[in-house]
Amino acid sequence: MTLAASETKTVRGAVLRRDPAREGCFKLVHLHQDMQDYGDMSQASRRQRLHQHMHNEMQSLEIAAQCLVDFPDTPWELRMELARQCWDETRHTQMLYKRLLELGGSKGEFPVMNYEWGVTCMMDTLEARLALQNRTFEGGEIDLLRELAGMWRAAGDDETADLLSSILVDEIQHVRFANRWLKQLAHEQPRTLLTIARAIHFLRGVTAALAPQQGDVNAAGVDLSGYTHLGVLANIEDRRHAEFSEQEIAELLRKEGFAGLVVPTATS
Amino acid sequence: MNAMTDLKKLADDEVERPRYETPSITVMADEEVLKAFQMTALEISAAGCWWSASSWTAGS
Numbered sequence: 001m002t003l004a005a006s007e008t009k010t011v012r013g014a015v016l017r018r019d020p021a022r023e024g025c026f027k028l029v030h031l032h033q034d035m036q037d038y039g040d041m042s043q044a045s046r047r048q049r050l051h052q053h054m055h056n057e058m059q060s061l062e063i064a065a066q067c068l069v070d071f072p073d074t075p076w077e078l079r080m081e082l083a084r085q086c087w088d089e090t091r092h093t094q095m096l097y098k099r100l101l102e103l104g105g106s107k108g109e110f111p112v113m114n115y116e117w118g119v120t121c122m123m124d125t126l127e128a129r130l131a132l133q134n135r136t137f138e139g140g141e142i143d144l145l146r147e148l149a150g151m152w153r154a155a156g157d158d159e160t161a162d163l164l165s166s167i168l169v170d171e172i173q174h175v176r177f178a179n180r181w182l183k184q185l186a187h188e189q190p191r192t193l194l195t196i197a198r199a200i201h202f203l204r205g206v207t208a209a210l211a212p213q214q215g216d217v218n219a220a221g222v223d224l225s226g227y228t229h230l231g232v233l234a235n236i237e238d239r240r241h242a243e244f245s246e247q248e249i250a251e252l253l254r255k256e257g258f259a260g261l262v263v264p265t266a267t268s
Numbered sequence: 269m270n271a272m273t274d275l276k277k278l279a280d281d282e283v284e285r286p287r288y289e290t291p292s293i294t295v296m297a298d299e300e301v302l303k304a305f306q307m308t309a310l311e312i313s314a315a316g317c318w319w320s321a322s323s324w325t326a327g328s
Contacts, residue, residue: 032315115315131305140309186298193301200305203312210315232309251303256310 001070001124008122014209016118020062025108026055029219032212036110036219041155047105048220049148050160054096055112057167061089063120063133071126078126081177088170095163111219119206127185127192128199134178136203138171142242143235145171168238175242233258 009018011030019028029035037052038045064085067074074082097107120133145168153161186192212224234252244252292304 136307136312140307140312143309183298183302186302190298193298197301197305200307203307207307207312207315212315232313234308245299245303247299247303248306252306252308255306255308 003122003124009118011118012209014206015122016206017121018118019114020059020117022112023108027108027111029111029113031210032113033216033218033224034111035113037222038220039222041151043103046155046157046160047100047103048110050096050100050103051105051107051110052112054093054100056116057089057092057096059114059117060133060138061086061093063117063129064089066121067126067129074126078177078181081181085174085177088174092167092170095167099160099163115210119203122202123199125195127182127195130178130182131196131199132203134174135182136200138178139175139239139242139244140232141171142168142175142238143232146235146238147232172238172242175244179243 003017007018008015009030010016022028035052036048038048064082068079068082068086100106116133116137120129120137123129123132145164149161149164149168152158152164182192182196186196216224218224233256234249236249236253239249239252240246292300294300
C-alpha cells in the first residue's frame with residue numbers, strides 16, 4: 001500500500017496521514033499549541049476534556065475501520081476483533097458526547113486534532129497499525145484512564161469517573177487482542193518484530209518533531225513549555241489483563257524510574 | 269588546512285557527543301524486541317498532543 005502525496009500532510013517536518021473528513025462544526029488544528037487544553041478542572045476545562053476524549057474515540061473508530069478496508073485479506077477472527085472494536089469506539093463516542101451535552105457543551109466547541117490517525121494510518125501493514133494504535137496508544141490509555149477517573153472523582157463528578165472506568169474495560173480488550181495477534185504473528189514470522197520496531201521508531205520521530213517548543217502557548221493561554229505532565233504510571237493490573245508480559249511491564253516500570261518496584265516472577 | 273589536519277583537529281577537540289548506548293537487544297528474541305519497543309504514557313505525551321496532556325500540573 002503506497003500513499004499518494006495527496007493523502008498525506010506535513011507538520012513541522014513530520015509526514016502524517018491527511019485528516020479524515022469532519023463535520024463543518026469542527027475546527028481542525030495540527031499542533032498542540034492550537035488546542036484549547038486547560039490545566040485545571042474548571043467547568044470549561046471539563047467540557048474540553050470530554051470533547052477531546054470524544055474526538056479521540058472517533059479517531060479510534062476510524063483507524064480500526066480503515067484497517068478493515070485497507071487489509072481485506074486479514075484472518076477472519078482478527079477482522080471480527082477490529083469490527084467489534086469499531087462498535088466499542090462508537091459507543092464510547094456516543095457516551096462521551098451525551099455527557100458533554102449534559103455538562104452544557106456542544107460538538108465543535110473546542111479545536112480538535114487527529115494525532116493518532118495521522119501517525120497510525122501512515123503505516124502500510126496491519127501489524128504496524130496494531131503496534132501503534134492498540135498496543136501503544138491504547139496501552140497508554142489503560143494507564144491514563146485510571147488516572148483520569150481518579151481526577152474526575154476527586155473533582156466530585158462520580159458519573160464521569162464511572163464512565164471512564166467503563167471505557168477502560170473495553171480498551172483492555174483492544175490491547176489484549178492486538179498483543180495476542182502480534183505475538184502470534186511474530187512467532188510465525190519474525191519479520192513482524194522489525195515491523196513493530198520500525199513503527200515505534202516512526203512514532204518516536206513524530207513525537208520529537210511535534211513536541212512543544214520553548215514559549216509555545218496554547219489556545220487557552222497555557223504556556224506549554226512551562227508545564228510538566230503529571231506522572232501517568234503504568235497500570236500494572238490492567239496491563240496484565242491486556243496480556244503484556246511481566247517482562248514488558250517491568251521494562252515500562254524501569255523507564256518510568258521504578259525499576260526497584262519490579263519483582264522478579266517465574267512467569268513471563 | 270588539509271583533510272588530514274581537519275580530522276586530527278576534530279579528534280583533538282572536546283566535542284560533546286551523544287553517549288553511546290550499548291544495544292540491549294543482542295538476539296532477535298520475541299520478548300526482547302517487544303519489551304524494548306514500548307513507549308510509556310509519558311513518552312507518548314511528550315509531543316503534548318496526546319490526551320494525557322489532559323493531566324497537567326504546573327511545574328518546571
